[in-house]
Amino acid sequence: GNSVTQMEGPVTLSEEAFLTINCTYTATGYPSLFWYVQYPGEGLQLLLKATKADDKGSNKGFEATYRKETTSFHLEKGSVQVSDSAVYFCALSELGPNNNDMRFGAGTRLTVKP
Amino acid sequence: KAGVTQTPRYLIKTRGQQVTLSCSPISGHRSVSWYQQTPGQGLQFLFEYFSETQRNKGNFPGRFSGRQFSNSRSEMNVSTLELGDSALYLCASRRQRGTNTGELFFGEGSRLTVL
Numbered sequence: 404g405n406s407v408t409q410m411e412g413p414v415t416l417s418e419e420a421f422l423t424i425n426c427t428y429t430a431t432g433y434p435s436l437f438w439y440v441q442y443p444g445e446g447l448q449l450l451l452k453a454t455k456a457d458d459k460g461s462n463k464g465f466e467a468t469y470r471k472e473t474t475s476f477h478l479e480k481g482s483v484q485v486s487d488s489a490v491y492f493c494a495l496s497e498l499g500p501n502n503n504d505m506r507f508g509a510g511t512r513l514t515v516k517p
Numbered sequence: 518k519a520g521v522t523q524t525p526r527y528l529i530k531t532r533g534q535q536v537t538l539s540c541s542p543i544s545g546h547r548s549v550s551w552y553q554q555t556p557g558q559g560l561q562f563l564f565e566y567f568s569e570t571q572r573n574k575g576n577f578p579g580r581f582s583g584r585q586f587s588n589s590r591s592e593m594n595v596s597t598l599e600l601g602d603s604a605l606y607l608c609a610s611r612r613q614r615g616t617n618t619g620e621l622f623f624g625e626g627s628r629l630t631v632l
Contacts, residue, residue: 437620439623444625445625445626446521446523446607446609446623446624446625446626447607447609447621447623448623449620449621449622452620492560505550505562505609505621506562507559507560508559509559510559510560
């Protein structure tokens with residue numbers, strides 16, 4: 404079945420450091436890929452998405468490129484801020500017989516220190 | 518536009534009791550999904566409702582059930598609560614099913630503690 408594997412955390416960085424959170428997926432067809440972010444005490448909110456190979460999703464300085472050849476969708480940001488501290492989830496959604504739910508990775512907790 | 522609203526936000530129950538959680542989706546959204554989030558298991562899919570019918574179900578025991586009303590509002594129920602049911606229960610809505618590009622919009626969750 405479809406699945407998402409993302410790097411385990413926690414990740415601790417200093418402000419202005421470069422961030423990469425790895426995400427790889429397994430899917431039978433052509434899924435859409437997403438990054439969601441969960442700030443403390445809140446639900447998940449969409450950070451960015453890409454719907455086909457080679458698409459780049461971007462938002463708030465974060466970027467991720469849909470790489471079909473490596474089945475990856477790594478999240479990057481050039482200079483993190485304290486306010487980026489949150490849990491990040493990689494997810495995929497694939498049109499299929501079940502037209503089903505989003506499949507989420509385990510989440511990666513990011514802490515950015517001043 | 519109002520977001521996804523979940524009630525109650527926090528609740529405490531004891532083992533053996535039952536609980537009902539409510540979710541009001543974004544206006545115009547017809548699909549409602551429920552997720553359980555725990556530190557150990559992460560985000561796990563419970564079920565999805567669309568047009569008052571359960572369309573998909575995750576791997577949870579029958580103690581977990583849900584329903585959807587004609588106005589798309591949804592409830593989930595957990596009977597005979599166990600300590601392991603302590604979790605954040607998240608509701609998410611989207612406009613339609615049948616598309617893999619439709620993002621999910623999440624509520625803030627209902628945090629259930631079972632004592």
